[in-house]
Amino acid sequence: MIVKEWCMYCGECAGVCPRCLIEVREISLIFNEEGCKDCGICVSSCPVNALTKEE
Amino acid sequence: MKLIETDVLVIGAGPAGSSTAKHAALNGANVILLDKKSEIGAPKRCAEGVSKEGLKKLGIKPSCRWVTKELSGVRLVSPNGTDVWMKEDIVKLPEAGYILERKVFDKFMAMDAARAGATIMIKTLARGMRKDFDSYIVSCESMGEDFEIKARIVVGADGPESRVGRWGGLKTAVKPKDMESGIQFEMIGVEMDDPDCIEFYFGSVAPGGYAWIFPKGDDIANVGLGIVSTQTDKSAYEHLLKFVANCPATKNAQPVELNIGGDPVGGMVKTLVSDNIMIVGDAAGHVNPLTGGGIITALEAGKYAGEVAAAAIKEGDYSGERLKEYQDICKEEIGDSFEKYLKTKDYMSSLTDADLDSIAKAFKDTEFENVSTSELVKLLIKVSPKALLKLGKLF
Ligand SMILES: Cc1cc2nc3c(=O)[nH]c(=O)nc-3n(C[C@H](O)[C@H](O)[C@H](O)COP(=O)(O)OP(=O)(O)OC[C@H]3O[C@@H](n4cnc5c(N)ncnc54)[C@H](O)[C@@H]3O)c2cc1C
Numbered sequence: 001m002i003v004k005e006w007c008m009y010c011g012e013c014a015g016v017c018p019r020c021l022i023e024v025r026e027i028s029l030i031f032n033e034e035g036c037k038d039c040g041i042c043v044s045s046c047p048v049n050a051l052t053k054e055e
Numbered sequence: 056m057k058l059i060e061t062d063v064l065v066i067g068a069g070p071a072g073s074s075t076a077k078h079a080a081l082n083g084a085n086v087i088l089l090d091k092k093s094e095i096g097a098p099k100r101c102a103e104g105v106s107k108e109g110l111k112k113l114g115i116k117p118s119c120r121w122v123t124k125e126l127s128g129v130r131l132v133s134p135n136g137t138d139v140w141m142k143e144d145i146v147k148l149p150e151a152g153y154i155l156e157r158k159v160f161d162k163f164m165a166m167d168a169a170r171a172g173a174t175i176m177i178k179t180l181a182r183g184m185r186k187d188f189d190s191y192i193v194s195c196e197s198m199g200e201d202f203e204i205k206a207r208i209v210v211g212a213d214g215p216e217s218r219v220g221r222w223g224g225l226k227t228a229v230k231p232k233d234m235e236s237g238i239q240f241e242m243i244g245v246e247m248d249d250p251d252c253i254e255f256y257f258g259s260v261a262p263g264g265y266a267w268i269f270p271k272g273d274d275i276a277n278v279g280l281g282i283v284s285t286q287t288d289k290s291a292y293e294h295l296l297k298f299v300a301n302c303p304a305t306k307n308a309q310p311v312e313l314n315i316g317g318d319p320v321g322g323m324v325k326t327l328v329s330d331n332i333m334i335v336g337d338a339a340g341h342v343n344p345l346t347g348g349g350i351i352t353a354l355e356a357g358k359y360a361g362e363v364a365a366a367a368i369k370e371g372d373y374s375g376e377r378l379k380e381y382q383d384i385c386k387e388e389i390g391d392s393f394e395k396y397l398k399t400k401d402y403m404s405s406l407t408d409a410d411l412d413s414i415a416k417a418f419k420d421t422e423f424e425n426v427s428t429s430e431l432v433k434l435l436i437k438v439s440p441k442a443l444l445k446l447g448k449l450f
Pocket of ligand 1: 066067068069070071072089090091092096100101102103104105179180181182212213214215216237238239279314315316317318335336337338341342347348349350351353
């Protein structure tokens with residue numbers, strides 16, 4: 001996952017991630033990429049479009 | 056690795072966690088309250104409206120250090136600009152309230168917990184946990200140091216992220232359709248018709264939610280909106296920019312702060328406890344599904360959670376069965392009323408801008424005596440045959 005510089009670490013993505021894979025730190029996000037099934041829910045729920053999938 | 060032992064570990068020092076910690080400590084438990092933030096309460100993710108009645112019921116005395124504005128009315132605005140005013144000098148507003156300064160308020164609530172005897176750890180992140188007989192061991196990290204906390208009862212008060220509950224096997228993941236994406240500017244230069252009233256804007260300005268202007272004194276206001284991402288192709292931010300550009304009150308206003316955050320509006324989570332674990336606040340769905348308000352319910356649920364946790368510690372019984380007392384209280388005091396607000400929210404989402412305009416027109420011609428959220432829904436049922444069909448039995 002690419003986290004854009006304007007991410008504000010609000011944690012909405014972590015709340016909707018069905019597999020509980022996103023750790024929201026005060027000023028960084030850590031994705032457990034191994035468990036990710038590419039459902040895209042975190043990407044579309046971000047209030048400021050700060051997440052994009054790696055190509 | 057360093058291991059700290061405690062009776063109750065509360066993860067998250069928002070209103071829910073601070074209230075839980077305070078009441079557990081007041082009732083004799085050893086309590087640790089931790090938060091990953093370097094400043095409790097900041098950044099705020101909230102429009103900061105609370106009811107006076109709600110604070111009073113909880114015995115929290117308003118302080119001039121965290122009340123920015125006392126409100127005396129409400130203005131509801133439909134898509135074509137038809138507005139309905141309800142002011143305290145004419146109608147009773149049992150839910151009338153204050154606009155807070157949450158950065159200060161949240162900190163004050165944590166201070167209350169500390170005064171009650173809880174130990175506070177800031178800039179401390181909980182990273183996961185494992186069961187250890189009749190307790191949990193939680194992995195923590197603070198300023199580069201890893202350590203563990205062993206607790207008889209872990210309380211997940213971690214807000215909309217709601218991961219702690221899932222670590223303990225509870226089903227707290229929020230479905231995308233139940234997560235309100237909130238976004239807000241705090242602005243200056245806001246020109247409101249009446250800066251003592253809060254304003255709500257309905258319709259396609261905010262698909263799945265509504266937009267708001269909550270005055271904070273002088274020409275300052277929180278201007279924001281909530282959307283449901285499954286109901287629009289645009290981001291919450293794009294919706295906000297459009298709203299601010301088009302709303303007469305904010306034409307000349309400028310932002311001094313940007314706030315974002317998720318608000319779980321799917322109703323209360325079914326199971327709030329299991330052996331050695333409880334969840335509270337946003338993490339437990341303690342948010343009114345219609346209004347998105349969760350400050351008072353977080354504080355209230357925290358009180359119940361703290362009291363039950365302390366009693367369980369005294370009895371030496373931290374089983375899910377013992378802790379279920381908390382879940383039963385929450386269901387009765389909070390969860391049951393959410394069911395009907397959830398149905399109302401679904402109904403509201405189904406309305407077109409034209410429907411909303413005609414409802415607003417009918418509201419405008421009605422004389423109000425007593426206005427609360429449930430009274431408003433009752434009125435909605437009166438003026439809209441469709442609402443009668445869907446909600447008539449509930450209110
Ligand atoms: C845009 C917006 C506007 C809103 N407006 C209103 C309003 O006007 N009125 C109202 O009543 N409600 C409003 N709400 C809802 C309200 O903000 C929440 O219901 C309330 O903050 C819930 O309190 P809480 O204690 O459960 O969670 P939070 O206040 O979110 O606190 C959770 C805390 O847990 C911490 N945390 C999370 N994970 C960890 C971890 N792993 N380790 C350590 N710490 C952790 C976080 O840092 C945070 O401090 C709004 C919400 C949004 C998004």
